[in-house]
Amino acid sequence: MTAEPLCRYHKAQGQIVAATILDHVVALALGGTNDPANLAPACLDCNTDKARAEMRYLRSGHDVRFVRHDPELGGWFRRARKMHLD
Numbered sequence: 480m481t482a483e484p485l486c487r488y489h490k491a492q493g494q495i496v497a498a499t500i501l502d503h504v505v506a507l508a509l510g511g512t513n514d515p516a517n518l519a520p521a522c523l524d525c526n527t528d529k530a531r532a533e534m535r536y537l538r539s540g541h542d543v544r545f546v547r548h549d550p551e552l553g554g555w556f557r558r559a560r561k562m563h564l565d
């Protein structure tokens with residue numbers, strides 16, 4: 480967290496926002512892990528928006544194995560990964 484103090488999702492869009500929490504890129508409820516590669520510093524706004532998309536996905540009854548193909552959640556995953564590789 481201290482090594483990466485900015486919200487990664489905002490940063491991927493060129494916006495500087497302080498991170499306040501450590502977000503699971505792929506939520507545990509969607510099959511994500513606690514592996515450091517699956518964690519991203521995030522601001523509360525991004526965490527809340529992403530959690531809403533995750534709830535929508537879960538409630539829709541879609542198979543969690545295909546979560547990366549969801550257009551909205553896939554966008555979040557790409558933003559997390561983009562900065563991780565930099």
Ligand SMILES: [Zn+2]
Nearest residue numbers: 486489522525
């Ligand atoms: Zn953010």
